[in-house]
Amino acid sequence: MSAPAANIPAANATHLPAASATRANCALYAGIAGLAATVIGLAVSGNVHAVAMSYLVGISYWTTIAIGMLMLVLIHHIFDAGWSVVIRRQFEHGLAAFKWLFVLFLPLVATAFIGGGDTVWPWMNPAHELLHGHGTVATDILYQKKGAFLNVPMFVGATLVFFAVWIWLSARLRKASFAQDTDGSAKWTTMNRKTAAFGIPMNALALTFAAIFWMKSLEYHWFSTMFGVWYFANCIRAALAFGVFIMVWLTARGDYRGILNKNHWHCIGTLGHAFVIFWAYVTFSQYFLIWNANVPEETFWYNLREHGDWYYIGMLILFGHFFVPFLYLLSFRRKSTASGLLPISIWIAGIILVDLCYNILPALKDAHGDPLPFFSLNLLWVAASVIGVGGICVWAYLRSFATSGAKLIPVRDPRITESLTYHE
Amino acid sequence: MSAQPYGLIATFDTAAAIYHAAETVRDAGYKKWDCITPCPVHGLDGAMGVKRSLVPRISLAGGITGFCTGMLMIWWTGAWNYKLIVGGKPLFSPMFAFPISYELTILFTAFATIGGMFLLNNLPMHYHPVLKYDHITRGLDDQFFVVIEAADMKFDAKATRALLEKAGGKNITELEH
Numbered sequence: 001m002s003a004p005a006a007n008i009p010a011a012n013a014t015h016l017p018a019a020s021a022t023r024a025n026c027a028l029y030a031g032i033a034g035l036a037a038t039v040i041g042l043a044v045s046g047n048v049h050a051v052a053m054s055y056l057v058g059i060s061y062w063t064t065i066a067i068g069m070l071m072l073v074l075i076h077h078i079f080d081a082g083w084s085v086v087i088r089r090q091f092e093h094g095l096a097a098f099k100w101l102f103v104l105f106l107p108l109v110a111t112a113f114i115g116g117g118d119t120v121w122p123w124m125n126p127a128h129e130l131l132h133g134h135g136t137v138a139t140d141i142l143y144q145k146k147g148a149f150l151n152v153p154m155f156v157g158a159t160l161v162f163f164a165v166w167i168w169l170s171a172r173l174r175k176a177s178f179a180q181d182t183d184g185s186a187k188w189t190t191m192n193r194k195t196a197a198f199g200i201p202m203n204a205l206a207l208t209f210a211a212i213f214w215m216k217s218l219e220y221h222w223f224s225t226m227f228g229v230w231y232f233a234n235c236i237r238a239a240l241a242f243g244v245f246i247m248v249w250l251t252a253r254g255d256y257r258g259i260l261n262k263n264h265w266h267c268i269g270t271l272g273h274a275f276v277i278f279w280a281y282v283t284f285s286q287y288f289l290i291w292n293a294n295v296p297e298e299t300f301w302y303n304l305r306e307h308g309d310w311y312y313i314g315m316l317i318l319f320g321h322f323f324v325p326f327l328y329l330l331s332f333r334r335k336s337t338a339s340g341l342l343p344i345s346i347w348i349a350g351i352i353l354v355d356l357c358y359n360i361l362p363a364l365k366d367a368h369g370d371p372l373p374f375f376s377l378n379l380l381w382v383a384a385s386v387i388g389v390g391g392i393c394v395w396a397y398l399r400s401f402a403t404s405g406a407k408l409i410p411v412r413d414p415r416i417t418e419s420l421t422y423h424e
Numbered sequence: 425m426s427a428q429p430y431g432l433i434a435t436f437d438t439a440a441a442i443y444h445a446a447e448t449v450r451d452a453g454y455k456k457w458d459c460i461t462p463c464p465v466h467g468l469d470g471a472m473g474v475k476r477s478l479v480p481r482i483s484l485a486g487g488i489t490g491f492c493t494g495m496l497m498i499w500w501t502g503a504w505n506y507k508l509i510v511g512g513k514p515l516f517s518p519m520f521a522f523p524i525s526y527e528l529t530i531l532f533t534a535f536a537t538i539g540g541m542f543l544l545n546n547l548p549m550h551y552h553p554v555l556k557y558d559h560i561t562r563g564l565d566d567q568f569f570v571v572i573e574a575a576d577m578k579f580d581a582k583a584t585r586a587l588l589e590k591a592g593g594k595n596i597t598e599l600e601h
Contacts, residue, residue, distance in 0.1 A: 291519055332476065424466050
């Protein structure tokens with residue numbers, strides 16, 4: 001029988017702005033350093049393609065987390081969920097990263113207009129030579145048939161639309177939720193529920209087409225109807241892993257003392273477990289259908305990923321992205337405690353980065369058309385990009401956390417008492 | 425009526441009362457006893473000292489059995505009993521055995537869960553001595569009961585009655601078998 005809302009000083013207390021500001025500055029400096037390292041990489045590495053693709057991995061990784069957080073908030077509202085009210089506010093702070101992700105994505109959009117245009121996406125340059133003397137992109141029948149969709153204006157326009165959708169939905173959700181802290185009006189809950197009703201399909205379409213344009217089109221001969229769903233599964237898993245990080249951090253700092261109980265941990269752990277299975281289901285289905293149908297336009301994508309050390313990365317994903325978290329989270333004790341969830345969330349957050357590398361980086365080829373190995377200098381640029389974009393995203397989260405004026409938890413949400421005393 | 429009663433039943437009016445009574449009975453060291461409540465009382469399992477159920481272990485065993493059955497079945501039919509090449513694929517591969525193994529994992533897990541639950545709860549049970557108690561239907565409506573069985577090692581007609589009284593139980597009644 002937990003204490004009611006009024007008895008929890010942390011919920012109504014103002015944050016420690018000084019401490020958060022220092023932390024935010026650290027994140028900002030780390031982000032700038034990482035971005036600077038990426039720029040240096042462009043200058044010194046001698047392989048602009050590799051650095052640009054590594055940057056695509058970095059920005060995709062953090063966009064994945066933000067999309068997942070957006071989806072979790074939307075799902076929370078559409079189901080009128082109770083348990084997640086006390087955690088939702090932290091996801092709303094996380095949504096502050098979208099506008100910075102947009103700014104950070106602009107250099108990749110710019111590559112379409114620099115040089116031949118094929119720094120990252122080969123199909124952007126009609127003169128791009130295909131392998132083994134098969135002509136150019138412009139003479140490729142498989143490109144010509146897809147040209148109405150895969151072209152630079154479509155790409156630029158779609159990318160702008162994706163970010164517009166994410167930034168706009170985030171702004172609506174944040175505004176309504178933060179305003180409710182002040183006036184406690186139920187109209188904000190209604191507004192968020194409506195946002196969720198149209199926001200879920202909008203976000204689903206945006207993330208699916210983002211995955212298609214940004215990642216799948218790197219090998220435009222290839223196609224898989226599972227790709228968007230695979231990306232969605234990673235989005236939710238990444239957001240849940242980072243949700244656990246935030247819960248652990250705020251519990252350690254004392255903010256969540258008396259707010260979280262075992263059942264909140266159990267819920268986020270169970271949801272994470274469900275999405276382990278969902279991820280495995282779609283990822284296996286994609287592999288299985290391609291393996292079974294044996295169509296060359298599809299199988300080459302996996303053949304590339306059995307070349308060199310990518311084979312072992314594929315095995316790492318199979319066991320590390322599915323079997324390890326699946327078996328680990330079967331245990332009730334491990335999925336219902338902070339100490340049980342933290343290690344597996346760190347592991348999942350790391351393996352999602354590997355999964356994105358696996359889907360993006362083999363598009364980098366050597367002169368023979370074989371993918372460049374996973375363990376190479378490119379990993380350095382991936383790390384620089386992940387730290388660079390991540391620093392900015394963490395800074396955006398912490399800045400929103402400290403300066404948005406929103407309380408630690410939505411103190412006047414209609415379901416706040418239900419959430420605080422969840423299953424107690 | 426047999427010489428030895430089935431046990432003692434005590435009535436409580438509120439969820440809080442039965443919660444604390446359960447703690448008292450638990451701390452007195454009783455093992456064969458139970459609470460009857462008209463609604464779920466959060467935290468009552470902790471107050472009763474009930475350990476985690478064994479059902480998840482049985483479910484896991486069922487799941488593993490199902491997975492292995494699927495793999496073995498596909499291997500046996502395709503690579504042993506009637507060798508047939510389909511679509512240029514190997515006679516056996518875990519790839520095409522996976523969907524059926526996955527389905528059987530779920531099916532056997534479900535069977536094991538239901539079966540394990542029935543087994544551990546001694547179900548089906550068509551009769552229970554508390555059903556003879558006149559006011560037991562109130563346990564579906566607005567009252568809470570604690571039942572301590574005479575089969576418990578610590579059971580003593582007087583001492584147990586005194587314990588239930590101390591815990592705030594009312595209408596303490598002997599139950600027939």
